[in-house]
Amino acid sequence: MLIIKILVLIASLLIGSFLNVVIHRMPRRESLLWPGSHCPQCGTRLTVRDLFPLVSYLVLGGRCRYCRNPISMRYPVVELITAVSFLLIYLEWGAGGQTLAGWIFTGFLITAAFIDIENGIIPDRLTYSGMLAGLVLSMVTIGPKSSLIGLLVYGSFMLATALISRGGMGGGDVKMAAAIGSFLGFPASLLALFLSSLLGGGWAAALLISRKATRKSAIKFGPFLSLGAWLVLVYGQQLIDFYLSLY
Ligand SMILES: [Zn+2]
Structure with a gap:
């Protein structure tokens, strides 16, 4: 069903955005859950509309919405890879x-x-x-x-x-x-x-x-x-x- 594939896509983009947080923080020994996501340059807390870096990245031309500093390519790349690989797994095995x-x-x-x-x-x-x-x-x-x-x-x-x-x-x-x-x-x-x-x-x-x-x-x-x-x-x-x- 198309609707389920779309839900899988949205969920995997959100998970990709969480993986970006883990990739940034784990080697720095920072907490993974607190505080919420923030811009690494200006520290502004990101809100709900920034939850999909892939979308923001395309809309804002690869810059932070607040300080306009360039954002690492890694953010949209990780989200894209997560979305594609999760979807391929779902297509292969279905729900379960x-x-x-x-x-x-x-x-x-x-x-x-x-x-x-x-x-x-x-x-x-x-x-x-x-x-x-x-x-x-x-x-x-x-x-x-x-x-x-x-x-x-x-x-x-x-x-x-x-x-x-x-x-x-x-x-x-x-x-x-x-x-x-x-x-x-x-x-x-x-x-x-x-x-x-x-x-x-x-x-x-x-x-x-x-x-x-x-x-x-x-x-x-x-x-x-x-x-x-x-x-x-x-x-x-x-x-x-x-x-x-x-x-
Ligand atoms: Zn910023």
Whole structure:
């Protein structure tokens, strides 16, 4: 029904706007719920009509309504990604527990990716909450056994990579992989590992070729962990079918 899709879209824009608050505040150790959203430049509290940064951004040409200072592109981008990914999940699974669990996982992935892009870290508060949420939500999705194995397998694989690469990969990436494993379970987390390595490796190669990075530069792996995990979550079966059809 169209009306439900529109409601999903509005709800996911609001959730995207909340994720922006979390992305801004969590690395600064600020409270996530109090005070309400405010402009990072002039501090003016935002009102109901500012709740959809994507809309305000387009209307106001990327500036704060009050102080006219430019607003980071990240605000509309996060809202857009949230809206599109939530809608795709709804179209795939409809209304129910699986969709709700998928939305929570997606919110976690978006938050971790953008905190990593801006700060080069993924906070423990976020990754440990992710592991807990993954284990709890597995009761309605993949089952606790698969969730726990996924957490241990993906976590230890990344831990081994971090130890071998000696600083090329951080502890935040390891804990994030463990959290992803708890949501995707086993063996789906292996597919996520494969896909994320492929995407991250491709990106690193592109940076090296275009000389935007050297062999010693550390690349932020969080966004690739997120993207790979999300593709496996929603399109895992299609990806496997496609792969097998090649033979
Ligand atoms: Zn302002």
